[in-house]
Amino acid sequence: GENVEQHPSTLSVQEGDSAVIKCTYSDSASNYFPWYKQELGKRPQLIIDIRSNVGEKKDQRIAVTLNKTAKHFSLHITETQPEDSAVYFCAASIVNTGFQKLVFGTGTRLLVSP
Amino acid sequence: DAGVTQSPTHLIKTRGQQVTLRCSPKSGHDTVSWYQQALGQGPQFIFQYYEEEERQRGNFPDRFSGHQFPNYSSELNVNALLLGDSALYLCASTSALSTDTQYFGPGTRLTVL
Numbered sequence: 001g002e003n004v005e006q007h008p009s010t011l012s013v014q015e016g017d018s019a020v021i022k023c024t025y026s027d028s029a030s031n032y033f034p035w036y037k038q039e040l041g042k043r044p045q046l047i048i049d050i051r052s053n054v055g056e057k058k059d060q061r062i063a064v065t066l067n068k069t070a071k072h073f074s075l076h077i078t079e080t081q082p083e084d085s086a087v088y089f090c091a092a093s094i095v096n097t098g099f100q101k102l103v104f105g106t107g108t109r110l111l112v113s114p
Numbered sequence: 115d116a117g118v119t120q121s122p123t124h125l126i127k128t129r130g131q132q133v134t135l136r137c138s139p140k141s142g143h144d145t146v147s148w149y150q151q152a153l154g155q156g157p158q159f160i161f162q163y164y165e166e167e168e169r170q171r172g173n174f175p176d177r178f179s180g181h182q183f184p185n186y187s188s189e190l191n192v193n194a195l196l197l198g199d200s201a202l203y204l205c206a207s208t209s210a211l212s213t214d215t216q217y218f219g220p221g222t223r224l225t226v227l
Binding site: 006042089091099100104106 | 145
């Protein structure tokens with residue numbers, strides 16, 4: 001079955017720096033890759049996603065890149081702010097009209113220091 | 115537009131007991147998935163319900179069972195609770211007719227003593 005690896009497990013940056021989190025997946029049939037932000041005690045919140053027909057997607061300070069050949073995808077956060085501090089999860093899925101089974105990475109704890 | 119809701123928020127049980135968790139999907143969604151998130155881990159897929167049937171199942175024992183009702187709401191039942199079942203249980207909903215993403219509920223924190 002699908003396996004998703006995520007690195008690093010923790011990431012500390014200064015406010016204003018960029019942060020990059022990387023994930024690799026094993027199942028070449030995976031075609032949907034969301035990223036979730038989870039604050040302590042809260043639900044995972046979707047922050048950005050990318051489908052396999054696209055190589056890059058941007059939303060303000062957040063971007064995701066996908067390399068299907070290498071089976072890896074990355075989250076890029078620019079101009080980090082203290083409120084970006086949270087645990088970030090990548091996930092991979094095979095989407096067939098709603099029958100998604102998300103396989104999550106192990107998470108990255110991002111700490112942005114003022 | 116109501117999002118995904120779950121009840122209860124917190125639950126404390128002892129080993130061997132049984133528990134039922136509830137989920138109401140986002141308005142317009144008909145597919146419900148359940149995930150278990152142990153402390154410090156990513157969510158793990160338990161199973162998915164559509165048209166009142168289990169459509170996919172993750173690597174969880176038969177002690178974990180579920181149900182979906184005609185109004186698309188769902189229940190997760192866990193029998194013979196173990197200490198290792200302590201976790202945040204998340205429900206996510208989506209629509210079977212689209213490739214829309216899954217939206218998560220706030221979760222139920224289960225503690226097994």
